[in-house]
């Protein structure tokens with residue numbers, strides 16, 4: 240494979256083709272989905288960039304299945320992604336945070352062998368205050384025999400992903416994705432409408448700088464979680480204290496920690512025993528990218544990518560980021576389990 244540096248001008252299209260060549264058996268279908276998602280990201284970025292200028296702010300009256308008031312932008316993002324990929328003949332089913340059940344491929348379109356799961360615009364509650372928001376996606380291959388994808392295809396564990404990625408609509412628009420050959424970042428050059436390779440082979444530091452957690456829930460955490468946070472803050476044990484950085488927008492917090500090193504935590508609590516974030520289209524894709532960058536992702540005791548989902552929108556506690564910091568979480572919780580088990 241051609242080794243690129245951040246100085247060579249490589250479009251995402253060229254990079255996708257070069258990655259495809261690593262797989263002689265590749266048919267180009269997966270590449271086609273990635274192109275389509277890059278197009279959707281440009282269309283969404285264009286709207287997000289102008290959100291404050293056109294009458295697209297503010298909540299619609301429809302409450303989506305998450306019980307949240309939908310922001311008009313995430314309705315737009317959801318529809319943009321579906322329209323960008325539903326006709327290409329590469330997918331057999333989709334699932335979105337905005338839609339309760341399976342999104343089937345319309346009968347008049349050909350079905351393919353992949354399923355796409357996505358959160359079209361995560362953190363959408365931050366849109367009106369100009370905090371970065373993001374799109375997250377996960378791609379798995381169909382394992383059932385019919386033409387259309389089924390729930391069993393969508394519920395596969397994260398280790399079965401063939402590709403995953405996110406787009407962050409921040410000070411610049413970046414798309415980061417992996418197909419299992421490393422994690423690579425592309426920055427949108429709006430003057431030419433191209434995603435250009437800016438962060439080849441992202442590696443996340445083993446030791447983090449940042450701790451991302453909403454500690455307003457501390458009163459609801461169990462004792463092992465409280466102890467872990469004391470360790471991260473340097474109040475217990477020998478770890479130098481992490482700096483707390485928490486934007487409250489998953490993709491923004493994840494992206495900063497991926498590049499700078501850090502750990503993102505959404506622990507279980509008495510208020511939300513399974514945390515808040517979704518396994519299939521938030522935790523799994525970000526965990527895949529994190530591991531490809533040398534990091535780790537667990538739910539407290541199990542590797543996120545090994546969790547077998549039972550429901551489409553199920554939530555999962557998350558400790559994700561720099562390897563040594565996630566390892567500290569694993570050891571802390573394991574120690575407590577031994578004590579309890581003793």
Ligand code: P6P
Nearest residue numbers: 361362364453487488489490515
């Ligand atoms: P909390 C945004 O609403 C979101 O879904 C993620 O983007 C973010 O990481 C999380 O919720 C923040 O949750 O409970 O800290 O406000």
